[in-house]
Structure formats: C-alpha cells, structure tokens
Amino acid sequence: MPRIDLPIDKNWAWGGASGAGITVAVVDSGVDAAHPAVGAIDRAVALRWDSETEEVISTDGPHEDLFGHGTACAGIIRRAAPDATLWSVRVLGSRLTGKGVVFAAGLRWAITQGARVVNLSLSTGREDYFGLFHEIADEAAFAGVVLVCATNNVPAPTYPAQFSSVISVAAHDGHDPFSLDANPGPPVDFGAPGVDITVPWLSGSTIASTGNSFAAPHVTGLVARILSKHPYLTPYEVKTVLRAVASNAVAQGASDDN
Amino acid sequence: MVSPDELLRELGELATSLGPAVRPAGTDELLRSLTETARRLFGAAACSLALLSEDESELLYTIAACEGADDVTGLRIPTSQGIAGWVVQSGQPIAISDLANDPRFSRELAEQTGYVPQTILAVPVETPQRMLGVISLLDRDARRPGAEQDMALLSLFADQAALALASVAGFNVLGRVLLAALADAASGNDLVLALRRAVDGLPTADTDLAALAATFAALARRGAAERRLALAVLRDIGEYLERRPPRPR
Numbered sequence: 001m002p003r004i005d006l007p008i009d010k011n012w013a014w015g016g017a018s019g020a021g022i023t024v025a026v027v028d029s030g031v032d033a034a035h036p037a038v039g040a041i042d043r044a045v046a047l048r049w050d051s052e053t054e055e056v057i058s059t060d061g062p063h064e065d066l067f068g069h070g071t072a073c074a075g076i077i078r079r080a081a082p083d084a085t086l087w088s089v090r091v092l093g094s095r096l097t098g099k100g101v102v103f104a105a106g107l108r109w110a111i112t113q114g115a116r117v118v119n120l121s122l123s124t125g126r127e128d129y130f131g132l133f134h135e136i137a138d139e140a141a142f143a144g145v146v147l148v149c150a151t152n153n154v155p156a157p158t159y160p161a162q163f164s165s166v167i168s169v170a171a172h173d174g175h176d177p178f179s180l181d182a183n184p185g186p187p188v189d190f191g192a193p194g195v196d197i198t199v200p201w202l203s204g205s206t207i208a209s210t211g212n213s214f215a216a217p218h219v220t221g222l223v224a225r226i227l228s229k230h231p232y233l234t235p236y237e238v239k240t241v242l243r244a245v246a247s248n249a250v251a252q253g254a255s256d257d258n
Numbered sequence: 259m260v261s262p263d264e265l266l267r268e269l270g271e272l273a274t275s276l277g278p279a280v281r282p283a284g285t286d287e288l289l290r291s292l293t294e295t296a297r298r299l300f301g302a303a304a305c306s307l308a309l310l311s312e313d314e315s316e317l318l319y320t321i322a323a324c325e326g327a328d329d330v331t332g333l334r335i336p337t338s339q340g341i342a343g344w345v346v347q348s349g350q351p352i353a354i355s356d357l358a359n360d361p362r363f364s365r366e367l368a369e370q371t372g373y374v375p376q377t378i379l380a381v382p383v384e385t386p387q388r389m390l391g392v393i394s395l396l397d398r399d400a401r402r403p404g405a406e407q408d409m410a411l412l413s414l415f416a417d418q419a420a421l422a423l424a425s426v427a428g429f430n431v432l433g434r435v436l437l438a439a440l441a442d443a444a445s446g447n448d449l450v451l452a453l454r455r456a457v458d459g460l461p462t463a464d465t466d467l468a469a470l471a472a473t474f475a476a477l478a479r480r481g482a483a484e485r486r487l488a489l490a491v492l493r494d495i496g497e498y499l500e501r502r503p504p505r506p507r
Contacts, residue, residue: 028348029344029347029348066338066339067339067340067341067343067344067347068344068360069344069348069352092344092347092348093338093347099347121348121350122347122348122349122350123348123349123350124349125349125384125385125386126386126387126388126389127386127387128387150350152349152350152351153351153381153406153409153410153413154410154413154414154417156386156417157386158349171406173404173406194406195404195405195406196355196404196405201359201360202360205359205360206359207354207356207357207359207360208354208355208356208359209352209353209354209355210352210353210354210355210379210404210405210406210409211350211351211352211353211409212350212351213348213350213352
C-alpha cells in the first residue's frame with residue numbers, strides 16, 4: 001500500500017525516546033505490580049457495579065489482576081516504553097451486570113484524570129452501548145487522549161474498536177515489537193504482534209498466547225514512545241505517524257520493495 | 259374471588275415455568291452436533307459450550323463434545339476467574355498454548371475431570387443484544403495453522419450457537435413474552451393496562467419447575483410408553499413423600 005511521502009521514519013517517530021512523561025492507562029482486569037515485567041504502577045483504581053444502589057463504585061489503591069490479562073498488557077507496554085507512567089483501571093472481574101457502564105466509567109476516569117494513552121483490550125458488541133461509547137470516544141479524541149483498542153475477529157460491530165476516532169489493532173504473526181502493518185481495509189487500522197507470543201501472566205509467570213487483545217498493547221507502547229518525543233501530536237496525527245512507519249507501506253512511484 | 263391482575267400474574271408465572279417444556283425440540287441436539295463438528299474439524303480433544311447463568315455470575319458448561327475423557331457438562335465456574343470468564347467479560351477471543359503456566363485453569367479442570375489440557379482456544383458467543391457464553395476448544399490439532407485463523411473459524415460456530423440459543427431464549431421467559439404479545443394485540447385500555455402490569459410484576463422463572471418440565475418433555479418425546487413410565491415414577495415419588503414422616507426444616 002502507498003506510503004505517505006513525509007520525512008517520517010521510525011527514527012523520527014520514536015528514536016531515542018522511552019515513553020518518559022506519558023501516562024498510559026490499562027483498562028482491563030487489573031495489573032499485578034509485582035510482576036517483574038511490569039515495573040511500577042503509579043495509580044490504580046478498581047470499578048464495579050453496585051446493583052442495589054445502581055451506581056458504579058470506584059476504589060482507589062493497589063489491586064490484584066483477576067485474570068492475568070491486564071498484567072500481560074502492562075508488560076507489553078512497558079517493554080516498548082520503559083519510562084512511561086502506567087496506571088491500572090480495573091473494570092473486569094466482578095459480575096457482568098452493568099459491565100458496559102463500568103467499562104465506560106473506567107474509560108472516563110482515565111480520560112478525566114489525565115491519561116494520555118488508554119489501552120483497551122476489550123470491547124462490546126451490544127448495540128445499546130453504541131451511543132455511550134461513541135460519546136466517550138469523541139471525548140477522548142477532543143481531549144487529545146489516544147484510545148488504542150483491540151478489534152474483534154468477526155465482521156460483527158464492536159465498540160469502541162470500530163469507531164474511526166480510535167486506533168484499532170488486530171494480531172498479525174510478526175514478532176518484532178517495533179514493527180506494525182497498516183491495514184488497508186477499515187475499520188481495523190493496524191496489525192501488530194499477537195500470534196503465539198510470550199506474555200507476562202499470573203503470579204510472575206509467562207504464557208504463550210494469541211489474541212488481538214495482545215496486539216493492541218504493542219501499539220499502545222509505540223504510541224507512548226512517539227508521544228514522549230512529540231507530545232504536541234493529536235490522536236489523528238499519531239495515527240498518521242504510525243501509518244508512515246508501517247512495514248508494509250511503500251513509497252509512491254517506487255516498486256514494491258517490501 | 260381472584261382478581262384479574264392476580265389471574266394474569268399466575269398465568270404468566272405458569273407459562274414461564276413451563277416454557278422449557280414446550281420449547282422446540284432439537285436445540286440441544288443442534289448444539290451437540292455443532293460442538294462435535296467443531297471438535298472434529300479442529301482435531302480437538304474437546305469442544306465445549308458454556309452459557310452464562312441468569313444473573314451472569316457463573317458459566318455453566320452445558321454442552322461438551324469430548325474424546326474419551328470425562329466431559330465437563332454441569333461444571334459451573336464463576337465469571338470472575340479463568341480464561342472463559344475473561345472471554346465473556348472482555349468480549350475478546352483468546353488462545354493459550356501452554357496452560358501449564360496458568361495454574362488456576364489446569365487445577366480447576368483437573369479437579370473436576372481428571373483431564374489436564376495443554377492448549378485452549380476460546381471465543382465469545384453473543385448476539386447484538388447480549389453476551390450468551392463462550393465456546394472453547396481444548397488441545398486442538400497442533401498441526402493446524404495459527405490460532406488467529408482458527409479463532410475466526412470458531413467464531414462462525416459461535417454465531418450459529420448464538421442464533422440457536424436466541425431463538426429459544428423466549429421460552430425461558432414465556433410468561434413475559436406471552437402477556438406482552440397479548441398486550442400488543444389487545445384493544446381496550448383496561449385489558450392492556452392489566453396485561454402490562456402483569457408483565458412488569460413477573461418474577462423470574464422457578465428454575466426447578468422449569469427443569470422438571472423440560473426433563474419431562476424430553477422423556478415424553480421418546481414415545482408414549484416412556485411418557486407413561488415417567489408419569490408413573492413421578493406419581494410414585496409423590497406418594498412416597500406423602501407417606502414419609504415430615505423432615506424437620
């Protein structure tokens with residue numbers, strides 16, 4: 001696919017950068033701060049739905065990872081952006097009821113508290129959440145917050161991954177954490193490592209896994225690195241930079257020398 | 259003298275509790291066929307379908323196609339833990355190829371079935387209205403291409419399962435469906451209002467009664483002799499309970 005002919009290459013994008021000064025929120029199942037691959041978690045909040053009072057209850061303070069997945073994402077992000085500030089926003093783990101509302105509240109918390117990048121390795125296909133997540137995706141974009149979402153494997157709609165204002169990522173079978181492919185067919189934007197990769201998991205272990213939900217944090221890490229070097233970029237400009245450095249992009253007029 | 263409101267409510271409860279008895283036959287057979295087909299296609303040791311409980315706090319392993327090993331049907335796992343729990347909560351598919359490193363998963367399953375899987379591939383089963391559950395493959399053929407393509411393929415099975423489940427979901431809340439349909443069709447304010455009140459006031463189905471009705475219906479479908487036998491056994495149990503001294507509560 002044609003490459004945008006701007007003087008943007010990987011060196012311009014993130015050379016010499018490490019994510020310093022950029023806050024990344026992992027909205028997931030919690031993060032195990034004790035895992036050697038994760039490093040420090042600067043802030044943590046756990047949200048759940050109280051069906052009696054019918055509201056979202058949030059609890060500040062360190063929490064455990066109930067599934068292992070949030071830890072995997074945090075570890076992948078840390079590897080690409082070792083000096084980024086990591087936050088954990090736990091929205092998964094208690095009962096499913098009210099899940100969409102909890103998910104939305106967690107996202108909003110990250111945006112309003114000042115995260116610059118949010119990693120979302122989860123999504124919902126429920127049509128009654130379409131409006132809510134569309135609104136939040138817009139809020140993030142207007143606040144300059146980059147939302148990186150794992151897409152779904154099937155053509156069915158999934159929110160917020162399919163909105164144009166977020167960066168949606170699917171797994172490809174590459175293994176280079178500093179390489180990504182641009183996807184020519186919307187709504188998926190990019191392909192990143194997520195097939196048969198080794199990721200941090202529960203109790204300090206690692207596990208070999210496949211999923212779009214591991215590809216998203218790869219891109220999140222790269223975004224944090226880019227923003228630490230070029231903090232003035234808007235989410236749309238970040239997407240442009242990612243597209244410019246995609247491995248499958250070819251200079252216009254040149255032969256396909258991929 | 260029973261009021262119309264009370265009458266409608268009783269009708270609604272009865273219909274909901276007996277709904278599973280009149281559910282179209284074949285759904286379970288379809289789901290069993292679906293999981294067995296998936297199991298064979300992917301060369302897996304097992305393919306299972308776990309469905310969310312009414313309050314969404316648990317996954318109940320409902321249908322399982324297994325090669326040899328004891329199956330997991332009937333196993334209940336909280337949605338707040340495990341690979342399957344994560345899949346229904348996140349709405350994302352996942353595959354893990356070295357489960358030995360996830361001590362929680364292997365231990366749970368091994369305790370229940372004596373089978374310790376090495377790999378799992380799980381995708382959500384959902385409609386645009388709600389999440390229904392998860393379909394999982396254990397130890398699929400190692401010679402198959404990457405998990406990514408298999409996730410997309412298994413999702414096709416998940417879609418079919420979702421369609422089958424969605425088409426019979428109404429029977430589990432038959433009272434509500436029935437009365438709401440009547441309210442839509444009725445004219446005359448009083449009747450419509452009474453029906454709508456009855457719909458709103460309906461509690462969830464009596465699950466034991468629903469299970470009894472479904473079991474009886476399944477037995478009855480086997481034939482007239484089987485139906486008579488089931489009825490005779492039930493009556494004998496009833497008479498025994500009548501004769502037995504009451505148990506202290």
